[in-house]
Amino acid sequence: MSEHPKFHLPVMLPVRPVATSTACLVATLSSRWGLLAILSGLALCLGLEQAWAQQDMAAFSIWEAIVKWTPLIFWGTGQGLGGFVLNIWVSVLAMTIGTCLGLMLGIGQVSPHRVLRWPSWAVTQLFRNSPWLVLLFYFMMLLPYEIRILGFSVPFSGWFKATVALSLPVMANISEIVRGAILSIPTGQWESAESLALTRRQTMWRIILPQCVKRMIPPWMNWYCILVMSTPLISILGVQDAMTLTQDALAAEGRMELLIPFYLWLMLWFFAYTYPIARWTRRLESRFAVKL
Amino acid sequence: MKTWTPSEPIISISNVHKAYGSFQVLKGVSLDVKKGEVVCIIGPSGSGKSTLIRCINGLNDIQSGSIRVEGMEVNDPKLDKLALRKNVGIVFQQFNLFPHKTVLENVMMAPVIVLKQARTEVEQRARALIAKVRLEGKENAYPGELSGGQQQRVAIARCLAMAPDIMLFDEVTSALDPETVNEVLSTIKDLAQEGMTCILVTHEMGFAREVADHIYFTDKGVIVEHGPPDVFFANPKDPRTREFLGKVL
Ligand SMILES: Nc1ncnc2c1ncn2[C@@H]1O[C@H](COP(=O)(O)OP(=O)(O)OP(=O)(O)O)[C@@H](O)[C@H]1O
Ligand SMILES: [Mg+2]
Numbered sequence: 001m002s003e004h005p006k007f008h009l010p011v012m013l014p015v016r017p018v019a020t021s022t023a024c025l026v027a028t029l030s031s032r033w034g035l036l037a038i039l040s041g042l043a044l045c046l047g048l049e050q051a052w053a054q055q056d057m058a059a060f061s062i063w064e065a066i067v068k069w070t071p072l073i074f075w076g077t078g079q080g081l082g083g084f085v086l087n088i089w090v091s092v093l094a095m096t097i098g099t100c101l102g103l104m105l106g107i108g109q110v111s112p113h114r115v116l117r118w119p120s121w122a123v124t125q126l127f128r129n130s131p132w133l134v135l136l137f138y139f140m141m142l143l144p145y146e147i148r149i150l151g152f153s154v155p156f157s158g159w160f161k162a163t164v165a166l167s168l169p170v171m172a173n174i175s176e177i178v179r180g181a182i183l184s185i186p187t188g189q190w191e192s193a194e195s196l197a198l199t200r201r202q203t204m205w206r207i208i209l210p211q212c213v214k215r216m217i218p219p220w221m222n223w224y225c226i227l228v229m230s231t232p233l234i235s236i237l238g239v240q241d242a243m244t245l246t247q248d249a250l251a252a253e254g255r256m257e258l259l260i261p262f263y264l265w266l267m268l269w270f271f272a273y274t275y276p277i278a279r280w281t282r283r284l285e286s287r288f289a290v291k292l
Numbered sequence: 293m294k295t296w297t298p299s300e301p302i303i304s305i306s307n308v309h310k311a312y313g314s315f316q317v318l319k320g321v322s323l324d325v326k327k328g329e330v331v332c333i334i335g336p337s338g339s340g341k342s343t344l345i346r347c348i349n350g351l352n353d354i355q356s357g358s359i360r361v362e363g364m365e366v367n368d369p370k371l372d373k374l375a376l377r378k379n380v381g382i383v384f385q386q387f388n389l390f391p392h393k394t395v396l397e398n399v400m401m402a403p404v405i406v407l408k409q410a411r412t413e414v415e416q417r418a419r420a421l422i423a424k425v426r427l428e429g430k431e432n433a434y435p436g437e438l439s440g441g442q443q444q445r446v447a448i449a450r451c452l453a454m455a456p457d458i459m460l461f462d463e464v465t466s467a468l469d470p471e472t473v474n475e476v477l478s479t480i481k482d483l484a485q486e487g488m489t490c491i492l493v494t495h496e497m498g499f500a501r502e503v504a505d506h507i508y509f510t511d512k513g514v515i516v517e518h519g520p521p522d523v524f525f526a527n528p529k530d531p532r533t534r535e536f537l538g539k540v541l
Binding site for chain 1: 378380406
Protein backbone atom coordinates (compact mmCIF):
# COMPACT_ATOMS: atom_id res chain seq x y z
CA MET A 1 0.00 0.00 0.00
CA SER A 2 2.89 2.39 0.65
CA GLU A 3 3.96 1.94 -3.00
CA HIS A 4 0.94 3.82 -4.23
CA PRO A 5 1.90 7.33 -5.45
CA LYS A 6 -0.72 8.84 -3.20
CA PHE A 7 1.28 7.79 -0.18
CA HIS A 8 4.52 9.51 -1.24
CA LEU A 9 3.24 12.91 -0.22
CA PRO A 10 5.89 14.53 2.00
CA VAL A 11 3.50 15.05 4.87
CA MET A 12 3.02 11.32 5.00
CA LEU A 13 6.70 10.50 5.27
CA PRO A 14 7.27 10.72 9.02
CA VAL A 15 4.33 8.43 9.49
CA ARG A 16 5.85 5.59 7.49
CA PRO A 17 7.84 3.79 10.17
CA VAL A 18 4.72 3.72 12.30
CA ALA A 19 2.79 2.29 9.40
CA THR A 20 5.21 -0.61 9.02
CA SER A 21 5.13 -1.40 12.70
CA THR A 22 1.36 -1.30 12.47
CA ALA A 23 1.57 -3.80 9.65
CA CYS A 24 3.67 -5.98 11.90
CA LEU A 25 1.12 -5.68 14.63
CA VAL A 26 -1.70 -6.56 12.24
CA ALA A 27 0.19 -9.65 11.14
CA THR A 28 0.56 -10.77 14.75
CA LEU A 29 -3.03 -9.89 15.46
CA SER A 30 -4.27 -12.08 12.66
CA SER A 31 -3.03 -15.16 14.46
CA ARG A 32 -5.42 -16.02 17.24
CA TRP A 33 -2.84 -16.78 19.90
CA GLY A 34 -0.64 -13.85 18.91
CA LEU A 35 -3.56 -11.56 19.55
CA LEU A 36 -4.19 -13.16 22.92
CA ALA A 37 -0.55 -12.85 23.94
CA ILE A 38 -0.47 -9.19 22.98
CA LEU A 39 -3.69 -8.44 24.79
CA SER A 40 -2.64 -10.17 27.97
CA GLY A 41 0.72 -8.40 27.91
CA LEU A 42 -1.04 -5.11 27.32
CA ALA A 43 -3.45 -5.71 30.14
CA LEU A 44 -0.76 -6.59 32.65
CA CYS A 45 1.43 -3.66 31.61
CA LEU A 46 -1.51 -1.36 32.12
CA GLY A 47 -2.05 -2.72 35.57
CA LEU A 48 1.62 -2.58 36.47
CA GLU A 49 2.01 0.94 35.17
CA GLN A 50 -0.90 2.05 37.27
CA ALA A 51 0.74 0.51 40.31
CA TRP A 52 4.08 2.07 39.46
CA ALA A 53 2.55 5.48 39.46
CA GLN A 54 1.15 4.98 42.90
CA GLN A 55 3.85 3.09 44.74
CA ASP A 56 7.35 2.95 43.36
CA MET A 57 8.41 -0.60 44.04
CA ALA A 58 4.98 -2.21 44.31
CA ALA A 59 4.90 -3.66 40.80
CA PHE A 60 6.55 -6.86 41.71
CA SER A 61 4.27 -7.48 44.63
CA ILE A 62 1.27 -7.17 42.30
CA TRP A 63 2.65 -10.08 40.33
CA GLU A 64 3.07 -11.99 43.54
CA ALA A 65 -0.53 -11.28 44.54
CA ILE A 66 -1.84 -12.48 41.18
CA VAL A 67 0.18 -15.67 41.33
CA LYS A 68 -0.94 -16.26 44.89
CA TRP A 69 -4.67 -15.91 44.27
CA THR A 70 -4.93 -17.41 40.79
CA PRO A 71 -5.45 -21.04 41.92
CA LEU A 72 -8.31 -20.01 44.22
CA ILE A 73 -10.01 -17.88 41.58
CA PHE A 74 -9.60 -20.64 39.02
CA TRP A 75 -10.52 -23.75 41.02
CA GLY A 76 -12.44 -22.38 44.00
CA THR A 77 -11.91 -23.30 47.60
CA GLY A 78 -11.72 -27.03 46.95
CA GLN A 79 -15.07 -27.70 48.65
CA GLY A 80 -17.35 -28.42 45.74
CA LEU A 81 -17.24 -26.56 42.46
CA GLY A 82 -16.04 -23.01 42.51
CA GLY A 83 -14.11 -20.32 40.75
CA PHE A 84 -13.77 -20.01 37.00
CA VAL A 85 -14.43 -23.73 36.65
CA LEU A 86 -17.84 -23.17 38.20
CA ASN A 87 -18.56 -20.38 35.72
CA ILE A 88 -17.83 -22.76 32.86
CA TRP A 89 -19.82 -25.57 34.42
CA VAL A 90 -22.82 -23.30 35.00
CA SER A 91 -22.60 -22.12 31.39
CA VAL A 92 -22.46 -25.69 30.03
CA LEU A 93 -25.34 -26.85 32.19
CA ALA A 94 -27.51 -23.78 31.55
CA MET A 95 -26.84 -24.13 27.82
CA THR A 96 -27.86 -27.80 27.87
CA ILE A 97 -31.07 -27.11 29.77
CA GLY A 98 -31.80 -24.02 27.69
CA THR A 99 -31.22 -25.86 24.42
CA CYS A 100 -33.49 -28.80 25.28
CA LEU A 101 -36.31 -26.58 26.54
CA GLY A 102 -35.79 -24.08 23.74
CA LEU A 103 -36.06 -26.84 21.13
CA MET A 104 -39.39 -27.95 22.61
CA LEU A 105 -40.68 -24.38 22.78
CA GLY A 106 -39.53 -23.59 19.26
CA ILE A 107 -41.35 -26.63 17.91
CA GLY A 108 -44.35 -25.63 20.01
CA GLN A 109 -44.33 -22.20 18.40
CA VAL A 110 -44.94 -23.65 14.94
CA SER A 111 -47.52 -26.18 16.10
CA PRO A 112 -50.82 -26.24 14.20
CA HIS A 113 -52.61 -26.54 17.56
CA ARG A 114 -53.38 -23.26 19.21
CA VAL A 115 -53.18 -24.76 22.71
CA LEU A 116 -49.49 -25.49 22.10
CA ARG A 117 -48.58 -22.58 19.89
CA TRP A 118 -49.94 -19.80 22.03
CA PRO A 119 -48.32 -20.72 25.38
CA SER A 120 -45.01 -21.50 23.64
CA TRP A 121 -45.06 -18.08 22.06
CA ALA A 122 -45.96 -16.39 25.36
CA VAL A 123 -43.23 -18.14 27.37
CA THR A 124 -40.67 -17.35 24.69
CA GLN A 125 -41.55 -13.68 24.61
CA LEU A 126 -41.64 -13.40 28.39
CA PHE A 127 -38.15 -14.75 28.96
CA ARG A 128 -36.65 -13.18 25.88
CA ASN A 129 -37.60 -9.75 27.09
CA SER A 130 -36.72 -10.00 30.79
CA PRO A 131 -33.45 -8.70 32.25
CA TRP A 132 -31.23 -11.62 33.19
CA LEU A 133 -30.43 -10.17 36.60
CA VAL A 134 -34.10 -9.79 37.48
CA LEU A 135 -34.67 -13.41 36.44
CA LEU A 136 -31.78 -14.49 38.67
CA PHE A 137 -33.22 -12.77 41.74
CA TYR A 138 -36.70 -13.97 40.93
CA PHE A 139 -35.69 -17.62 40.72
CA MET A 140 -33.48 -17.34 43.76
CA MET A 141 -36.59 -16.38 45.74
CA LEU A 142 -38.97 -18.72 43.93
CA LEU A 143 -37.08 -22.00 44.13
CA PRO A 144 -36.93 -23.76 47.52
CA TYR A 145 -33.66 -24.82 49.18
CA GLU A 146 -34.57 -28.42 48.60
CA ILE A 147 -37.39 -30.39 47.09
CA ARG A 148 -38.86 -33.63 48.39
CA ILE A 149 -39.68 -36.31 45.85
CA LEU A 150 -41.01 -39.63 47.22
CA GLY A 151 -39.30 -39.14 50.57
CA PHE A 152 -35.94 -38.17 49.08
CA SER A 153 -34.82 -34.64 49.57
CA VAL A 154 -32.93 -33.12 46.69
CA PRO A 155 -31.04 -30.00 47.76
CA PHE A 156 -31.09 -26.99 45.47
CA SER A 157 -27.78 -25.29 45.95
CA GLY A 158 -27.36 -21.66 45.07
CA TRP A 159 -25.38 -22.29 41.94
CA PHE A 160 -27.97 -24.76 40.66
CA LYS A 161 -30.78 -22.26 41.12
CA ALA A 162 -28.67 -19.68 39.34
CA THR A 163 -28.10 -22.16 36.51
CA VAL A 164 -31.83 -22.75 36.13
CA ALA A 165 -32.44 -19.00 36.09
CA LEU A 166 -29.75 -18.40 33.45
CA SER A 167 -31.05 -21.22 31.29
CA LEU A 168 -34.41 -19.49 30.85
CA PRO A 169 -33.36 -16.54 28.70
CA VAL A 170 -31.19 -18.96 26.75
CA MET A 171 -34.21 -21.20 26.29
CA ALA A 172 -36.29 -18.31 24.97
CA ASN A 173 -33.65 -17.24 22.49
CA ILE A 174 -33.02 -20.79 21.30
CA SER A 175 -36.78 -21.12 20.88
CA GLU A 176 -36.73 -18.19 18.47
CA ILE A 177 -33.74 -19.63 16.60
CA VAL A 178 -35.52 -22.97 16.21
CA ARG A 179 -38.75 -21.33 15.11
CA GLY A 180 -36.95 -19.22 12.53
CA ALA A 181 -34.99 -22.19 11.20
CA ILE A 182 -38.11 -24.35 10.87
CA LEU A 183 -39.95 -21.61 9.00
CA SER A 184 -36.98 -21.14 6.65
CA ILE A 185 -37.33 -24.68 5.29
CA PRO A 186 -39.30 -24.59 2.01
CA THR A 187 -42.91 -25.79 2.30
CA GLY A 188 -42.20 -28.29 -0.47
CA GLN A 189 -40.35 -30.39 2.10
CA TRP A 190 -43.46 -30.58 4.25
CA GLU A 191 -45.64 -31.36 1.26
CA SER A 192 -43.52 -34.14 -0.15
CA ALA A 193 -43.18 -35.72 3.31
CA GLU A 194 -46.94 -35.46 3.78
CA SER A 195 -47.58 -37.03 0.38
CA LEU A 196 -45.33 -39.94 1.40
CA ALA A 197 -47.66 -40.45 4.40
CA LEU A 198 -45.15 -39.34 7.02
CA THR A 199 -46.84 -37.96 10.12
CA ARG A 200 -46.19 -34.41 11.22
CA ARG A 201 -43.94 -35.59 14.01
CA GLN A 202 -41.93 -37.87 11.71
CA THR A 203 -41.57 -35.01 9.23
CA MET A 204 -40.42 -32.63 11.96
CA TRP A 205 -37.78 -34.91 13.46
CA ARG A 206 -36.53 -36.70 10.37
CA ILE A 207 -36.90 -34.15 7.58
CA ILE A 208 -37.18 -30.61 8.90
CA LEU A 209 -35.02 -30.43 12.04
CA PRO A 210 -31.98 -32.20 10.54
CA GLN A 211 -31.98 -29.54 7.81
CA CYS A 212 -32.25 -26.82 10.47
CA VAL A 213 -29.16 -27.89 12.43
CA LYS A 214 -26.74 -26.27 10.01
CA ARG A 215 -28.34 -22.87 10.17
CA MET A 216 -28.93 -23.07 13.92
CA ILE A 217 -25.36 -23.82 14.99
CA PRO A 218 -23.78 -20.37 14.49
CA PRO A 219 -26.48 -18.43 16.39
CA TRP A 220 -26.52 -21.17 19.01
CA MET A 221 -22.79 -20.80 19.60
CA ASN A 222 -23.23 -17.06 19.70
CA TRP A 223 -25.71 -17.41 22.54
CA TYR A 224 -23.34 -19.71 24.34
CA CYS A 225 -20.69 -16.98 24.33
CA ILE A 226 -23.20 -14.46 25.63
CA LEU A 227 -24.17 -16.92 28.36
CA VAL A 228 -20.57 -17.51 29.42
CA MET A 229 -20.00 -13.81 29.71
CA SER A 230 -23.16 -13.44 31.79
CA THR A 231 -22.19 -16.07 34.35
CA PRO A 232 -20.41 -13.55 36.66
CA LEU A 233 -23.92 -12.25 37.36
CA ILE A 234 -24.38 -15.21 39.68
CA SER A 235 -21.78 -13.73 42.03
CA ILE A 236 -24.44 -11.26 43.17
CA LEU A 237 -26.29 -14.24 44.66
CA GLY A 238 -23.30 -15.26 46.76
CA VAL A 239 -22.25 -18.19 44.57
CA GLN A 240 -18.49 -18.89 44.83
CA ASP A 241 -17.73 -18.18 41.19
CA ALA A 242 -14.62 -16.51 39.79
CA MET A 243 -16.09 -13.05 40.30
CA THR A 244 -16.98 -13.62 43.95
CA LEU A 245 -13.58 -15.13 44.66
CA THR A 246 -11.79 -12.26 42.96
CA GLN A 247 -13.68 -9.88 45.19
CA ASP A 248 -12.85 -12.02 48.22
CA ALA A 249 -9.17 -12.02 47.30
CA LEU A 250 -9.19 -8.26 46.85
CA ALA A 251 -10.89 -7.81 50.19
CA ALA A 252 -8.31 -10.03 51.86
CA GLU A 253 -5.42 -8.07 50.34
CA GLY A 254 -7.06 -4.74 50.98
CA ARG A 255 -4.86 -2.92 48.44
CA MET A 256 -6.41 -0.43 46.05
CA GLU A 257 -3.69 -0.87 43.45
CA LEU A 258 -4.67 -4.52 42.95
CA LEU A 259 -8.23 -3.77 41.75
CA ILE A 260 -7.47 -3.04 38.11
CA PRO A 261 -4.88 -5.82 37.53
CA PHE A 262 -7.11 -8.43 39.14
CA TYR A 263 -10.20 -7.57 37.13
CA LEU A 264 -8.14 -7.38 33.96
CA TRP A 265 -6.71 -10.78 34.72
CA LEU A 266 -10.23 -12.22 35.17
CA MET A 267 -11.41 -10.53 31.98
CA LEU A 268 -8.60 -12.23 30.10
CA TRP A 269 -9.75 -15.68 31.19
CA PHE A 270 -13.21 -15.09 29.85
CA PHE A 271 -11.73 -13.68 26.70
CA ALA A 272 -9.42 -16.65 26.26
CA TYR A 273 -12.38 -18.99 26.62
CA THR A 274 -14.97 -17.25 24.44
CA TYR A 275 -12.80 -15.73 21.74
CA PRO A 276 -11.88 -19.04 20.05
CA ILE A 277 -15.56 -20.01 20.11
CA ALA A 278 -16.51 -16.70 18.54
CA ARG A 279 -13.83 -17.16 15.87
CA TRP A 280 -15.05 -20.65 15.14
CA THR A 281 -18.63 -19.40 14.91
CA ARG A 282 -17.59 -16.83 12.34
CA ARG A 283 -15.88 -19.54 10.30
CA LEU A 284 -18.94 -21.78 10.38
CA GLU A 285 -21.17 -18.84 9.52
CA SER A 286 -19.22 -17.96 6.41
CA ARG A 287 -19.00 -21.62 5.39
CA PHE A 288 -22.75 -22.15 5.70
CA ALA A 289 -23.52 -18.82 4.10
CA VAL A 290 -21.83 -19.99 0.90
CA LYS A 291 -23.50 -23.39 0.95
CA LEU A 292 -27.09 -22.38 1.57
CA MET B 293 -68.67 -47.64 2.73
CA LYS B 294 -69.00 -49.92 -0.26
CA THR B 295 -65.84 -51.57 -1.44
CA TRP B 296 -64.30 -50.58 -4.70
CA THR B 297 -63.94 -53.07 -7.57
CA PRO B 298 -61.46 -52.58 -10.42
CA SER B 299 -64.24 -52.32 -12.96
CA GLU B 300 -65.33 -48.99 -11.46
CA PRO B 301 -63.36 -45.77 -11.95
CA ILE B 302 -60.29 -45.80 -9.70
CA ILE B 303 -60.66 -42.04 -9.27
CA SER B 304 -64.03 -40.45 -9.33
CA ILE B 305 -64.28 -36.69 -8.99
CA SER B 306 -67.69 -35.08 -9.02
CA ASN B 307 -68.70 -31.45 -8.83
CA VAL B 308 -65.70 -30.34 -6.76
CA HIS B 309 -65.59 -26.76 -5.54
CA LYS B 310 -62.54 -25.22 -3.95
CA ALA B 311 -61.82 -21.65 -2.91
CA TYR B 312 -58.91 -19.83 -1.34
CA GLY B 313 -60.74 -17.29 0.79
CA SER B 314 -63.24 -15.67 -1.54
CA PHE B 315 -61.30 -16.69 -4.66
CA GLN B 316 -62.97 -19.65 -6.41
CA VAL B 317 -60.26 -21.89 -7.91
CA LEU B 318 -62.34 -24.96 -8.79
CA LYS B 319 -65.94 -24.35 -9.79
CA GLY B 320 -67.57 -27.74 -10.16
CA VAL B 321 -65.01 -30.10 -11.65
CA SER B 322 -65.97 -33.68 -12.50
CA LEU B 323 -63.86 -36.39 -14.06
CA ASP B 324 -63.42 -40.15 -13.85
CA VAL B 325 -60.25 -42.14 -14.34
CA LYS B 326 -60.28 -45.88 -14.97
CA LYS B 327 -57.61 -48.20 -13.67
CA GLY B 328 -54.54 -48.20 -15.91
CA GLU B 329 -55.65 -45.08 -17.74
CA VAL B 330 -53.31 -42.17 -18.44
CA VAL B 331 -55.00 -38.81 -18.17
CA CYS B 332 -53.46 -35.47 -19.06
CA ILE B 333 -54.75 -32.18 -17.75
CA ILE B 334 -53.81 -29.11 -19.74
CA GLY B 335 -54.82 -25.51 -19.50
CA PRO B 336 -53.58 -21.98 -19.01
CA SER B 337 -51.63 -20.93 -15.94
CA GLY B 338 -53.78 -20.32 -12.89
CA SER B 339 -56.67 -22.43 -14.15
CA GLY B 340 -56.50 -24.70 -11.08
CA LYS B 341 -54.65 -27.74 -12.46
CA SER B 342 -52.23 -28.04 -9.55
CA THR B 343 -55.00 -27.40 -7.07
CA LEU B 344 -57.11 -30.20 -8.55
CA ILE B 345 -54.29 -32.73 -8.63
CA ARG B 346 -53.31 -31.94 -5.03
CA CYS B 347 -56.88 -32.44 -3.90
CA ILE B 348 -56.75 -36.02 -5.15
CA ASN B 349 -54.30 -37.11 -2.45
CA GLY B 350 -55.64 -34.76 0.19
CA LEU B 351 -52.85 -32.17 0.20
CA ASN B 352 -55.58 -29.59 -0.40
CA ASP B 353 -59.06 -29.88 1.06
CA ILE B 354 -62.22 -29.10 -0.88
CA GLN B 355 -65.32 -27.12 0.05
CA SER B 356 -67.93 -29.26 -1.65
CA GLY B 357 -68.33 -32.17 -4.03
CA SER B 358 -66.71 -35.54 -3.75
CA ILE B 359 -63.41 -37.18 -4.63
CA ARG B 360 -63.27 -40.94 -4.41
CA VAL B 361 -60.02 -42.85 -4.78
CA GLU B 362 -60.43 -46.63 -4.81
CA GLY B 363 -63.71 -46.13 -2.98
CA MET B 364 -62.17 -43.92 -0.29
CA GLU B 365 -63.86 -40.55 0.16
CA VAL B 366 -60.88 -38.17 0.27
CA ASN B 367 -62.85 -35.37 1.90
CA ASP B 368 -64.09 -37.59 4.75
CA PRO B 369 -62.60 -36.37 8.04
CA LYS B 370 -62.42 -39.99 9.23
CA LEU B 371 -60.38 -40.98 6.15
CA ASP B 372 -57.28 -43.08 6.81
CA LYS B 373 -54.76 -40.71 5.21
CA LEU B 374 -52.06 -43.38 5.31
CA ALA B 375 -54.15 -45.78 3.22
CA LEU B 376 -54.84 -43.02 0.69
CA ARG B 377 -51.24 -41.82 0.41
CA LYS B 378 -49.84 -45.31 0.25
CA ASN B 379 -51.87 -45.77 -2.92
CA VAL B 380 -51.45 -42.32 -4.48
CA GLY B 381 -47.98 -40.97 -5.21
CA ILE B 382 -47.34 -37.41 -6.32
CA VAL B 383 -44.33 -35.90 -8.07
CA PHE B 384 -43.86 -32.14 -7.87
CA GLN B 385 -42.47 -29.56 -10.24
CA GLN B 386 -39.71 -28.67 -7.74
CA PHE B 387 -38.63 -32.33 -7.01
CA ASN B 388 -38.70 -31.68 -3.23
CA LEU B 389 -36.12 -34.37 -2.48
CA PHE B 390 -34.78 -34.45 1.07
CA PRO B 391 -31.42 -32.71 0.63
CA HIS B 392 -29.79 -34.19 3.76
CA LYS B 393 -30.41 -37.77 2.63
CA THR B 394 -28.73 -39.74 -0.12
CA VAL B 395 -30.64 -40.96 -3.15
CA LEU B 396 -30.97 -44.42 -1.61
CA GLU B 397 -32.16 -43.03 1.73
CA ASN B 398 -34.65 -40.79 -0.04
CA VAL B 399 -36.16 -43.78 -1.79
CA MET B 400 -36.10 -46.04 1.28
CA MET B 401 -37.42 -43.57 3.80
CA ALA B 402 -41.20 -43.86 3.45
CA PRO B 403 -41.41 -47.68 3.22
CA VAL B 404 -39.16 -48.05 6.25
CA ILE B 405 -40.62 -45.48 8.59
CA VAL B 406 -44.23 -45.34 7.38
CA LEU B 407 -44.92 -48.88 6.25
CA LYS B 408 -42.43 -50.34 8.78
CA GLN B 409 -41.04 -52.75 6.21
CA ALA B 410 -37.72 -54.51 6.81
CA ARG B 411 -34.71 -52.41 5.80
CA THR B 412 -32.93 -55.13 3.84
CA GLU B 413 -35.98 -55.94 1.78
CA VAL B 414 -36.72 -52.24 1.16
CA GLU B 415 -33.12 -51.60 0.18
CA GLN B 416 -33.25 -54.32 -2.44
CA ARG B 417 -36.43 -52.83 -3.87
CA ALA B 418 -35.04 -49.30 -3.70
CA ARG B 419 -31.92 -50.29 -5.63
CA ALA B 420 -34.07 -51.93 -8.28
CA LEU B 421 -36.20 -48.78 -8.57
CA ILE B 422 -33.13 -46.58 -8.85
CA ALA B 423 -31.94 -48.82 -11.67
CA LYS B 424 -35.38 -48.63 -13.26
CA VAL B 425 -35.16 -44.84 -13.47
CA ARG B 426 -31.65 -45.36 -14.92
CA LEU B 427 -29.67 -43.94 -12.02
CA GLU B 428 -27.49 -46.92 -11.09
CA GLY B 429 -24.33 -45.74 -9.40
CA LYS B 430 -26.01 -42.64 -7.93
CA GLU B 431 -27.36 -44.43 -4.84
CA ASN B 432 -25.01 -42.65 -2.46
CA ALA B 433 -25.11 -39.24 -4.10
CA TYR B 434 -26.89 -36.35 -2.42
CA PRO B 435 -29.68 -34.56 -4.31
CA GLY B 436 -27.57 -31.41 -4.56
CA GLU B 437 -25.03 -33.35 -6.59
CA LEU B 438 -27.54 -34.37 -9.27
CA SER B 439 -28.94 -32.56 -12.29
CA GLY B 440 -32.58 -31.52 -12.30
CA GLY B 441 -33.58 -34.40 -14.53
CA GLN B 442 -31.78 -36.90 -12.31
CA GLN B 443 -33.40 -35.42 -9.20
CA GLN B 444 -36.82 -35.65 -10.76
CA ARG B 445 -36.24 -39.34 -11.57
CA VAL B 446 -35.21 -39.93 -7.96
CA ALA B 447 -38.47 -38.27 -6.92
CA ILE B 448 -40.34 -40.70 -9.17
CA ALA B 449 -38.46 -43.67 -7.69
CA ARG B 450 -39.20 -42.39 -4.21
CA CYS B 451 -42.93 -42.43 -5.00
CA LEU B 452 -42.76 -45.84 -6.59
CA ALA B 453 -41.13 -47.27 -3.46
CA MET B 454 -44.50 -47.03 -1.76
CA ALA B 455 -45.89 -49.24 -4.54
CA PRO B 456 -48.78 -46.88 -5.33
CA ASP B 457 -51.69 -47.72 -7.65
CA ILE B 458 -51.92 -44.15 -8.91
CA MET B 459 -49.25 -41.60 -9.78
CA LEU B 460 -49.89 -37.88 -10.01
CA PHE B 461 -47.43 -35.68 -11.90
CA ASP B 462 -47.65 -31.91 -11.54
CA GLU B 463 -45.69 -30.22 -14.34
CA VAL B 464 -42.73 -32.40 -13.51
CA THR B 465 -40.65 -31.20 -16.45
CA SER B 466 -41.32 -27.46 -16.16
CA ALA B 467 -38.29 -26.76 -13.98
CA LEU B 468 -35.90 -28.79 -16.14
CA ASP B 469 -33.37 -27.89 -18.81
CA PRO B 470 -34.64 -28.84 -22.27
CA GLU B 471 -32.07 -31.59 -22.69
CA THR B 472 -33.11 -33.40 -19.50
CA VAL B 473 -36.84 -33.20 -20.15
CA ASN B 474 -36.81 -36.28 -22.32
CA GLU B 475 -35.14 -38.57 -19.80
CA VAL B 476 -37.93 -37.81 -17.32
CA LEU B 477 -40.66 -38.15 -19.92
CA SER B 478 -39.38 -41.54 -21.04
CA THR B 479 -39.42 -42.74 -17.43
CA ILE B 480 -43.04 -41.67 -17.16
CA LYS B 481 -43.81 -43.33 -20.48
CA ASP B 482 -42.35 -46.62 -19.18
CA LEU B 483 -44.65 -46.39 -16.19
CA ALA B 484 -47.67 -45.66 -18.33
CA GLN B 485 -46.91 -48.64 -20.54
CA GLU B 486 -46.66 -50.90 -17.51
CA GLY B 487 -50.25 -50.03 -16.71
CA MET B 488 -49.80 -47.50 -13.92
CA THR B 489 -52.76 -45.19 -13.55
CA CYS B 490 -51.35 -41.71 -14.16
CA ILE B 491 -52.70 -38.20 -14.01
CA LEU B 492 -50.35 -35.69 -15.55
CA VAL B 493 -50.51 -31.93 -15.55
CA THR B 494 -48.26 -30.94 -18.41
CA HIS B 495 -47.35 -28.28 -20.92
CA GLU B 496 -45.68 -30.87 -23.20
CA MET B 497 -48.41 -31.21 -25.81
CA GLY B 498 -46.49 -33.70 -27.93
CA PHE B 499 -46.00 -35.94 -24.95
CA ALA B 500 -49.64 -35.63 -23.88
CA ARG B 501 -50.74 -36.60 -27.36
CA GLU B 502 -48.42 -39.62 -27.33
CA VAL B 503 -49.10 -41.17 -23.91
CA ALA B 504 -52.54 -39.95 -22.87
CA ASP B 505 -55.71 -42.01 -23.14
CA HIS B 506 -57.75 -38.95 -22.35
CA ILE B 507 -57.09 -35.20 -22.32
CA TYR B 508 -58.88 -32.67 -20.13
CA PHE B 509 -58.67 -28.97 -20.83
CA THR B 510 -59.32 -26.68 -17.86
CA ASP B 511 -59.82 -22.95 -17.79
CA LYS B 512 -60.77 -20.71 -14.86
CA GLY B 513 -61.68 -23.62 -12.62
CA VAL B 514 -63.90 -25.59 -14.96
CA ILE B 515 -63.28 -28.41 -17.43
CA VAL B 516 -63.99 -26.82 -20.77
CA GLU B 517 -63.51 -29.81 -23.01
CA HIS B 518 -62.18 -33.34 -22.91
CA GLY B 519 -61.69 -36.29 -25.18
CA PRO B 520 -59.19 -38.83 -26.52
CA PRO B 521 -56.04 -37.10 -27.80
CA ASP B 522 -56.57 -37.63 -31.53
CA VAL B 523 -60.06 -36.15 -31.41
CA PHE B 524 -59.11 -33.46 -28.91
CA PHE B 525 -56.12 -32.13 -30.80
CA ALA B 526 -57.48 -32.62 -34.31
CA ASN B 527 -60.87 -31.11 -33.72
CA PRO B 528 -61.19 -28.90 -30.63
CA LYS B 529 -64.72 -27.56 -30.32
CA ASP B 530 -64.61 -24.84 -27.72
CA PRO B 531 -63.14 -21.48 -28.77
CA ARG B 532 -61.11 -21.30 -25.53
CA THR B 533 -59.50 -24.65 -26.32
CA ARG B 534 -58.73 -23.51 -29.84
CA GLU B 535 -57.20 -20.29 -28.59
CA PHE B 536 -55.04 -22.13 -26.05
CA LEU B 537 -53.87 -24.77 -28.51
CA GLY B 538 -53.17 -22.08 -31.06
CA LYS B 539 -50.81 -20.47 -28.55
CA VAL B 540 -48.93 -23.55 -27.40
CA LEU B 541 -48.73 -25.72 -30.48
N1 LIG C 1 -52.26 -21.47 -1.24
C1 LIG C 1 -52.92 -20.61 -2.03
N2 LIG C 1 -53.52 -19.53 -1.50
C2 LIG C 1 -54.20 -18.66 -2.28
N3 LIG C 1 -54.36 -18.80 -3.60
C3 LIG C 1 -53.78 -19.86 -4.19
C4 LIG C 1 -53.04 -20.82 -3.44
N4 LIG C 1 -52.58 -21.76 -4.28
C5 LIG C 1 -53.02 -21.41 -5.49
N5 LIG C 1 -53.74 -20.27 -5.45
C6 LIG C 1 -54.40 -19.61 -6.60
O1 LIG C 1 -55.24 -20.52 -7.19
C7 LIG C 1 -55.22 -20.38 -8.61
C8 LIG C 1 -54.95 -21.73 -9.25
O2 LIG C 1 -53.65 -22.16 -8.89
P1 LIG C 1 -53.01 -23.48 -9.46
O3 LIG C 1 -51.66 -23.58 -8.87
O4 LIG C 1 -53.94 -24.60 -9.23
O5 LIG C 1 -52.93 -23.14 -11.00
P2 LIG C 1 -52.27 -24.01 -12.16
O6 LIG C 1 -53.34 -24.29 -13.11
O7 LIG C 1 -51.53 -25.15 -11.58
O8 LIG C 1 -51.28 -22.96 -12.78
P3 LIG C 1 -49.78 -23.21 -13.30
O9 LIG C 1 -49.89 -23.74 -14.70
O10 LIG C 1 -49.18 -21.83 -13.29
O11 LIG C 1 -49.11 -24.13 -12.35
C9 LIG C 1 -54.15 -19.36 -8.92
O12 LIG C 1 -54.79 -18.15 -9.27
C10 LIG C 1 -53.39 -19.20 -7.65
O13 LIG C 1 -53.00 -17.86 -7.48
MG1 LIG D 1 -49.42 -25.67 -11.29
